[in-house]
Amino acid sequence: MAHDPEALIVADADGEVVGTVIAGFDGWRATLHRLAVHPAWRRRGVALALVAEGERRLLSRGAKRAGAIVVTDDASAVAFWTAAGYLVSPHLRRYRKDLVGKSF
Numbered sequence: 045m046a047h048d049p050e051a052l053i054v055a056d057a058d059g060e061v062v063g064t065v066i067a068g069f070d071g072w073r074a075t076l077h078r079l080a081v082h083p084a085w086r087r088r089g090v091a092l093a094l095v096a097e098g099e100r101r102l103l104s105r106g107a108k109r110a111g112a113i114v115v116t117d118d119a120s121a122v123a124f125w126t127a128a129g130y131l132v133s134p135h136l137r138r139y140r141k142d143l144v145g146k147s148f
């Protein structure tokens with residue numbers, strides 16, 4: 045919240061948080077992170093509403109395109125992002141490196 049309060053979006057149902065997403069923008073890439081909806085509230089359009097609000101905020105901050113990192117063997121996640129209009133990027137692959145335990 046202190047770093048970027050606009051980035052954190054929550055879905056509220058009578059004071060209870062039922063869904064979240066973080067809409068991050070580094071000035072170049074815009075990414076929707078940590079999308080999750082409470083199991084009791086799924087398949088009611090909550091995630092679509094969260095993503096739409098994230099996209100609206102990202103566009104207003106200057107982003108031209110949004111992305112999401114999706115676990116490809118999670119069928120519901122893949123189905124959701126496809127339903128939300130996201131396409132697999134053919135020329136990008138995520139690279140990573142573990143930093144814990146590394147000496148500098």
Ligand SMILES: CC(C)(COP(=O)(O)OP(=O)(O)OC[C@H]1O[C@@H](n2cnc3c(N)ncnc32)[C@H](O)[C@@H]1OP(=O)(O)O)[C@@H](O)C(=O)NCCC(=O)NCCS
Nearest residue numbers: 079080081086087088089090091092114120121123124127
């Ligand atoms: C994926 C997740 C966020 C979807 O939230 P949700 O609020 O249920 O999604 P919505 O109701 O907005 O779904 C919109 C559309 O996405 C698709 N969809 C969503 N969940 C789906 C599922 N489990 N199986 C198939 N399609 C699904 C459907 O097309 C759906 O429209 P419909 O209900 O009219 O058929 C939710 O299942 C979740 O929190 N999962 C665990 C965390 C997770 O996987 N997060 C994504 C990380 S990349």
